Amino acid sequence: MKRVLSLFLMSVLIGAASFTLKQEEKYKYPFQNPELSIDARVNDLVSRLTLEEKVAQMLNAAPAIDRLGIPSYDWWNEVLHGVARTPYKVTVYPQAIGMAATFDTISLKQMADFSALEGRAIYNKAIEEGKSGQRYVGLTYWTPNINIFRDPRWGRGQETYGEDPFLTAMLGRAFVRGLQGDDPKYLKAAACAKHYAVHSGPEPERHVFNATPSNYDLWDTYLPAFEELVVNADVAGVMCAYNAFRGEPCCGSDVLMNDILRNQWQFTGYVTSDCWAIDDFFKNHKTHPDAASASADAVMHGTDLDCGTDAYKALVQAVKNGQITERQIDVSVKRLFTIRFRLGMFDPAAMVAYAQTPSSVLESAPHQAHSLKMARQSMVLLKNDKNTLPLRKNLKKIAVVGPNADNPIAVLGNYNGLPSEIVTALEGIREKVGPNTEVVYERASTFTKDTLLVYSDISKRLSIDGKPGVKAEYFDNKELKGQPIATRQEAGISNAWQEGETVVGNMKAYDFTARYTTDYTADKDGTITFEVEGDDGYRFFVDGKQQLDAWSRNRWGAKTYKLPTEKGKTYRLMVEYLQDGGKASIAMRAGNLARTDFKALANRVKDADAIVFVGGISPQLEGEEMKVDEPGFEGGDRTTIMLPQVQTDLMKVLKATGKPVVFVMMTGSAIATPWESENIPAIVNAWYAGQSAGTAIADVLFGDYNPAGRLPVTFYKSDKDLPPFSDYSMEGRTYRYFNGQPLYSFGHGLSYTTFKYDQLAVPATAKANSPITVRVRVTNTGKMDGEEVVQLYTSREVAGYKTPIRALKGFQRISLKKGESKVVTFQLRPQDMTVIAEDGTAKHLSGNVQISVGGSQPDAKTKKSKKTVEGTVALQ
CATH class of the missing domain: 1.20.5 (Single alpha-helices involved in coiled-coils or other helix-helix interfaces)
Incomplete structure (x- = not known):
């Protein structure tokens, strides 16, 4: 045997x-x-690379290593609110700040899951089409932006989840888990927490700014969301910021990178620099003499990838100089390849379920439905006096007025993709009321001026070399050098491409130039105004003389030139266009500038049953390091939080008609509207709500959807409420430390129904370092089904310690039918009850903690109306 x-x-x-x-x-x-462990495979692969090959893999555009069968890969991709900048049509969800207004982690996780699926489909499609090494088709997404929106003037605050560390952490965690998936072996996509860690403007100073927050503010405000994503959400990547932190560039910070990220939090994922941040070491911060020393220092601080530049190429020389060892470089290269292996890039497609994602998921019905759902959820009803809203659908006439009423650019926000269909507010309202209601539209003004260009059709007056239209020449360089790679006749100048999309032939929409030439024959004596608008740079010439100069990498928007004309005379027009990364668009229009007579406009719409003014601001004005020539805006940021005066002036005239005026405000940040909040009966904050923005707006205006969005930022009354923009102290900032009276509080949002809170259950005592269960009953006491965002805040005073006025520590979005009650349960974690000491350490201390639960922050009015309830727990 x-x-x-x-x-x-x-x-x-x-x-x-x-x-x-x-x-x-x-x-x-x-x-x-694929049968071997990922560690074993990565170690084997890296051991076969030369130093030069290793260094090349540390650039965002990593080249192929043909001798080993390693394909090229570009790490640079974005998925802020849907896959961004891709050449394919995708689903576009509300901007991040709008998704934060939903206060719904479940919806956000679903959105991230759907976006990852679309990203997989794009990646798979790019492989099929031989485009796998291009930018914006990869699986490594540099999202979410979990910086704290500490100041409403920051133009990139629209990309964040608001001003609160807890809300940001919970939404960021949901996003990461949705995007990365739950497969035990493979990542669906790789998320990246950015910009680590103290970064929120001003935009014009971001390459030289030195942030010096206290240890208290660092650990109380700026780090909690990053810690949550690194420690609890297992985020795959982290992006270090442009600015310096206490005198060291963030990507080379001893405290942030080595001490906290790698040692305390034990982060093993990859770190990418923000794009061009390594160059900032020696070009702007002046902390390093050259690329070799800067690159070596960044790598030794755990920055594995150099985005946007080729500074890391100097690492080869740095090794020879003894500034860094090849073994230290190996650490970074292994981290990078580990991510690619975890994404299944080196395994047969049959082994990786995500690798079989079909193109049919792009803009699929469930994805589009979810975009609409989140747009509806994001709407915040700020004010609704005398039940002005909802409007009746059987109105005889409705006037839709304002610069955002029919603006498809605004609803998409920034860092966006392009959908097949965009619904503006005007289109949504027209669709909602149907053919029996007359809808009149007046743009009335720009965002900041009452003078508009009234466009004319000049297409029949344009020709070149005896052919109608415009001669278009395209160059595959940024200098208009050499012979064009393509020349063709176009009807006019009106082009828009996503970055990397095919322009002509094999030329992609990235780092190219174009020249458009045509002859314009005037049809009368007088003047005509030409408007040129481009993304990125352009120049405009008339008869060989330059009249407009916006030749810059920055986003310049539109400029105008008034040309005196003689009837029958021909003028040679030429537009030169520069695309320098990012979006690509160029357009030339013509017409005559005219100042809008607001009183005459009001007279035209005074017989309307209701007037909807759709204004606010736009990503055309606020965003990342932009050049904007408009009052109140600078470099992508805002110099004032006031609503542009021209819009207030117009609403004053509209209100004087005596008809109900509804203000629909689009914005990515808090806007001060003191006159409107006092005088306009109904105000809806619609953010930049994505492809279905107009439908969602109309659903709310006419009562087909009961709004329940909440403000993720404080809306202050005026600029006087704000500390200096460049001050990174949290004193006087956000609802947690602002002692004044805001216009609208963080967490504010109205409904068409009412809710009552009672039966709060809070333990009388609890251990200081143990979880605490809190329960409350919520009842819909109104006449309409609706949703409520139940918010839990803690507040405490401890002798010798600084504490927030109050802090959000729990939230749930629930749905209640009229008359229905639900018991909502919160589980407070031990860390939710800690106090931060001056040195930044978290302390579990005894003492009383006040707990407030309601549909908003607690105040005397909400307590009296039973919209909030309070209890106290004694920590021992």
Whole structure:
């Protein structure tokens, strides 16, 4: 029997050895074998690379290594609110700040899951089409932006989840888990927490700014969301910021990168620099003499990838100089390849479920439905006096007025993709009321001026070389050098491409130039105004003389030139266009500038049953490092939080008609509207709500959707409420430390129904370092089904310690039918009850903690109306 068993075991071992040999014979190198661990495969692969090959893999555009069968890969991709900048049509959800207004982690996780699916479909499609090494088709997304929106003047605050560390952390965690998936082996996509860690403007100073917050503010405000994503959400990547932190560039910070991220939080994922941030070491911060020293220092601080520049190429020389060892470089290269292996990039598609995602998921019905759902959820009803809203659908006439009423650019926000269809507010209202209601539209003004260009159709007056239209020449360089790679006749100048999309032939929409030439024959004596608008730079010439100069990488928007004309005379027009990364668009229009007579406009709409003014601001004005020539805006930021005066002036005239005026405000940040909040009966904050913005706005205005969005930022009354923009102290900032009276509080949002809170259950005592369960009953006491955002705040005073006025520590979005009650349960974590000491350490201290639960922050009015309830727990 023993002999039989021994023979059996020997045969098993021989069979296993034979299987292993067959597996090894199947693959030329061990790193190709999916049966091995990822660590073993990465170690094998990196061991086969030369120093030069390793360094090249540390650039965002990592080249192919043909001798080992490693394909090229560009790490740079974005998925802020849907896959961004891709050449394919995708689903576009509300801007991040709008999604934060939903206060719904479930919806946000679903959005991230759907976006990851679309990203997989794009990646798979790019492989099929031989585009896998291009930018914006990869699976490594540099999202979410979890910086704290500490100051409403910051133009990129629209990309964040608002001003509160807890809300940001919970929404960021949901996003990461949705995007990265739950497969035990493979990532669906790789998320990246940015911009680590103290970064929120001003935009014009971001490459030189030195942030010096206290340890208290660092750990109380700026770090909690990053800690949550790194420690609890297992985010794959982190992006370090442009600015310096306490005198060291963030990507080379001892405190942020080595002490906290790698040592305290034990982060093992990859770190990318923000794009061009390594160059800032020696060009702007002046902390390093050259690229070699800057690159070596960044890598030794754990920055694995250099985005946007080729500074890291100097690492080869840095190794030769003894500034860094090749072994230290190996650490970074292994981290980078680990992510690519975890994404299944080196395994057969049959082994990776995500690799089989079909193109049919792009803009699929469930995705579009979810975009509309989140747009509806994001709407915040700020004010609704005398039940002005909802409007009746059987109105005879409705006037839709304002610069955002029919603006498809605004609803998409920034860092966006392009959908097949965009619904503006005007279109949504027209669709909602149907053919029996007259809808009149007046743009009335720009965002900041009452003078508009009234466009004329000049297409029949444009020709070149005897052919109608415009001669378009395209160059595959940024200098208009050499012969154009393509020349063609176009009807006019009106082009828009996503970055990387095909422009003509094999030329992609990235780092190219174009020249458009045509002859314009005037049809009368007088003047005509030409408007040129481009993304990025352009120049405009008339008869060889330059009249407009916006030749810059920054986003310049539109400029105008008034041309005196003689009837029958021909003028040679030429537009030169520069695309320098990012979006690509160029357009030339013509017409005559005219100042809008507001009183005459009001007279035209005074017989309307209701007037909807759709204004606010736009990503055309606020965003990332932009050049904007408009009052109140600078470099992408705002110099004032006041609503532009021209819009207030117009609403004053509209209100004077005596008809109900509804203000629909689009914005990515808090706007001060003191006159409107006092005088306009109904105000809806609509953010930049994505492709279905107009439908969602109309649903709210006419009562087909009961709004329940909440403000993720404080809306202050005026600029006087704000500390200096460049001050990173949290004193006087956000609802947690602002002692004044805001216009609208963080967490504010009205409904068409009413809710009552009672039966709050809070333990009388609890251990200071243990979880606490809180329960409350919520009842819909109104006449309409609706949703409520139940918010839990804590407040405490501890002698010798600084504490917030109050802090959000729990929230749930629930749905209640009229008359229905639900018991909502919160589980407070031990860290939710800690106090931050001056040195930044978290303390579990005894003492009383006040707990408030309601549909908003607590105040005397909400307590009296039973919209909030309070209790106290004694920590021991």
